[in-house]
Amino acid sequence: MAKEIKILIVDDDPDYVEGIQSTLINAGYAVDAAYNPKAGFEALESKKYDLLLLDIMMGRGAEGVMMARKINKDPVLREIPVLIITGIREQMAFLFPGQPVHPRFLPTDELLEKPVDPDLLLEKVSHLLELAEEKKTNE
Amino acid sequence: MENISNLTEFPKILVIDDEEIVRESCLRILQKQDYQVKTAPDGSSGLDLLKEYQPDLVLVDLKMPGMSGFEVLEEIYSIDATIVTIVITGFATVNSAVEAMKKGTYDFIPKPFNPDELRLIIHRGLERRKLVLETISLRNEKELLREHFAAIVSHELKSPLGAVQQNLYALVEDLEPVLTETQKDKMKRLQKRIQDLVKLINTWLRVISVDITNIQEHFGQIALIPLITNAVETVEPTAVRKDITISFQKPEALSQIVGDEGTLTEAIVNLLTNSVKYSKLGGKIVISVQQNPADIQISVSDNGVGIAEEDINFIFADFYRGKNLPEGERSSGLGLSITKRIIEAHHGSINVDSEVGKGSVFTIKLPLSEIN
Numbered sequence: 001m002a003k004e005i006k007i008l009i010v011d012d013d014p015d016y017v018e019g020i021q022s023t024l025i026n027a028g029y030a031v032d033a034a035y036n037p038k039a040g041f042e043a044l045e046s047k048k049y050d051l052l053l054l055d056i057m058m059g060r061g062a063e064g065v066m067m068a069r070k071i072n073k074d075p076v077l078r079e080i081p082v083l084i085i086t087g088i089r090e091q092m093a094f095l096f097p098g099q100p101v102h103p104r105f106l107p108t109d110e111l112l113e114k115p116v117d118p119d120l121l122l123e124k125v126s127h128l129l130e131l132a133e134e135k136k137t138n139e
Numbered sequence: 140m141e142n143i144s145n146l147t148e149f150p151k152i153l154v155i156d157d158e159e160i161v162r163e164s165c166l167r168i169l170q171k172q173d174y175q176v177k178t179a180p181d182g183s184s185g186l187d188l189l190k191e192y193q194p195d196l197v198l199v200d201l202k203m204p205g206m207s208g209f210e211v212l213e214e215i216y217s218i219d220a221t222i223v224t225i226v227i228t229g230f231a232t233v234n235s236a237v238e239a240m241k242k243g244t245y246d247f248i249p250k251p252f253n254p255d256e257l258r259l260i261i262h263r264g265l266e267r268r269k270l271v272l273e274t275i276s277l278r279n280e281k282e283l284l285r286e287h288f289a290a291i292v293s294h295e296l297k298s299p300l301g302a303v304q305q306n307l308y309a310l311v312e313d314l315e316p317v318l319t320e321t322q323k324d325k326m327k328r329l330q331k332r333i334q335d336l337v338k339l340i341n342t343w344l345r346v347i348s349v350d351i352t353n354i355q356e357h358f359g360q361i362a363l364i365p366l367i368t369n370a371v372e373t374v375e376p377t378a379v380r381k382d383i384t385i386s387f388q389k390p391e392a393l394s395q396i397v398g399d400e401g402t403l404t405e406a407i408v409n410l411l412t413n414s415v416k417y418s419k420l421g422g423k424i425v426i427s428v429q430q431n432p433a434d435i436q437i438s439v440s441d442n443g444v445g446i447a448e449e450d451i452n453f454i455f456a457d458f459y460r461g462k463n464l465p466e467g468e469r470s471s472g473l474g475l476s477i478t479k480r481i482i483e484a485h486h487g488s489i490n491v492d493s494e495v496g497k498g499s500v501f502t503i504k505l506p507l508s509e510i511n
Contacts, residue, residue, distance in 0.1 A: 013298055013301075013302055015299075015302040015303075015306065016298070016301055016302040016305055018302075018305075018306060018309075019302060019304075019305030019306035019307075019308060019309045020305050020309075022306075022309035022312070022313065023305075023308060023309050023312060026309075026312055026313070057298075087297045087298055087301050114297070114298075114301035114305070115300070115301040115302075115303075115304035115305045115308065115333075115337070116305065116308075117308065118308045118309070118312060
C-alpha cells in the first residue's frame with residue numbers, strides 16, 4: 001500500500017467496534033473510532049479520512065441518520081465514501097416508510113447488516129475506495 | 140393498580156334531572172360517600188357542565204323539558220363513550236329505559252328510589268367505568284408494546300449478538316495460524332449458532348413490525364407454475380438430506396393470478412419446509428395445483444408425523460409449535476403464521492387436514508381476479 005488509508009468508525013457500541021476494527025487493521029487500514037456523532041464530527045475535522053463506517057441506531061434513536069444528513073450538507077465531507085452498518089435492515093422499511101430497503105442518505109453510501117462477514121466487509125470497503133478514487137481521477 | 144386505571148380517587152358523578160328534589164336527594168345521598176357530585180337542571184346545561192367536569196358517571200332523567208334524555212345520552216356517547224350513563228326513569232317509562240340500554244346505557248333506576256338502591260347502582264356503574272378504563276389502558280399498552288417491540292428487540296438482542304459475532308469473526312482471523320482443525324470447527328459452530336439466532340430475531344421482527352398488507356401495493360400478474368417450481372427448488376436441498384422427494388404435479392394450463400411474487404414464493408417455501416420438517420426419513424411430499432371456476436387451489440401433502448388434534452386449531456398462531464416436532468428439527472413457530480398472513484393479504488384462504496401418523500395436507504386457495 002503506497003499510502004496509508006484512513007478509516008473512521010462511528011458506532012456507539014465499543015465491543016462491536018473492537019471486532020470490526022481488528023478485521024480492518026489486519027487488512028492494513030488505519031482505523032480510528034468515535035463512539036458518538038459529536039466525537040465523529042470532531043474526528044472528521046481533525047483529520048482527512050478516506051472512508052467512514054457509520055452506525056445508524058446510536059444514542060437515543062437514529063442519530064446515525066442525522067449524522068449522515070449533516071455530512072451530506074457539507075461540501076467537503078460529502079465526498080467521503082460512507083459504509084452504513086446497521087442492525088436494523090429489517091426495520092428500514094418500517095422506520096422510513098415508502099423508501100427502498102436501502103434508503104440512500106448519502107449519494108455515495110453502501111449498506112451492510114450487522115454482524116458483517118469479514119470478507120464481505122473488506123470487499124465493500126475496497127469497492128467504495130476504488131469508486132472514490134475513480135471519481136477523483138475523473139474530476 | 141392506580142396506574143392502570145385513571146379513575147380518580149373521588150369519582151365524579153353528574154346528575155341531570157329537571158326535578159330539584161331528585162337533584163337534591165342525589166347530592167345528599169352520594170356526597171356522604173367519597174364521591175364528587177354536580178347537578179344540572181336540563182340537558183344542554185348538563186352537557187356544558189359535562190365537558191368541563193369530565194365525570195365518570197352520569198345520571199340522566201329520560202323525561203325532561205327541552206332536550207330529551209335520549210338526545211343527552213347520544214351527545215354523551217359522542218363526547219366520550221367511556222362515560223358510564225344511568226337513566227333515571229319514572230315507573231311509566233321503564234320501556235324507554237330498556238330502549239336506552241339497548242343503545243349503550245349501562246343501567247336504569249326507577250323513581251322513586253331509596254338511598255340504598257341509588258348507592259348500589261352507582262357503585263356498580265363505577266365498577267363498570269373502572270373496567271372500561273382498565274381495558275382501554277391495557278389495550279393501549281399492548282399496542283405501544285407492539286410498536287416498540289421491534290426497536291426494543293433490535294437494540295437489546297441484536298446489538299449484543301452482533302458484537303459477539305463480529306469479535307468472533309475477528310478472533311477466528313487472528314487465531315487462524317494457531318487453531319487446530321477441531322478448534323476451527325468449534326468456532327464455525329459458534330458462528331453458525333449465532334447466525335441462526337440473528338436470523339430468528341429477524342423473522343420475529345418481521346412478524347411484529349412489518350404490516351404484510353403493504354404487499355398489496357406491489358401486486359402484479361403472476362404465473363404460479365414457475366413460482367412453485369422455484370419454491371420446490373429452494374427446498375429440495377433440505378429435503379434431500381432427509382431423503383425426501385418432492386413431486387410437483389403441474390396442470391396443463393393455469394390462469395395467472397394477481398399477487399406479490401416474493402411473498403407468495405415465501406408462503407409456498409414455508410409450507411414445503413414445514414412438510415420436510417414434519418416428515419420422516421424417506422418421506423414423500425406432493426405439491427399439486429388445480430384451477431377451479433373461482434380460484435386456484437394449491438395443495439401440499441406429506442406422509443409425515445401429522446398434527447395432533449389438540450394442536451390443529453393453533454398451528455397458524457404466532458409462536459405456536461406442534462408437539463410432534465421430530466427430533467433434531469427446530470421450529471420458530473412463525474412459518475405458518477406468516478404464511479397465513481401472506482395468503483390472507485392475497486384475499487385467499489389456507490386450511491389443513493391432518494391425521495397423526497399418516498400425514499398432513501395444507502390447501503391454499505387464491506382467488507382468480509375478476510379481470511380474468
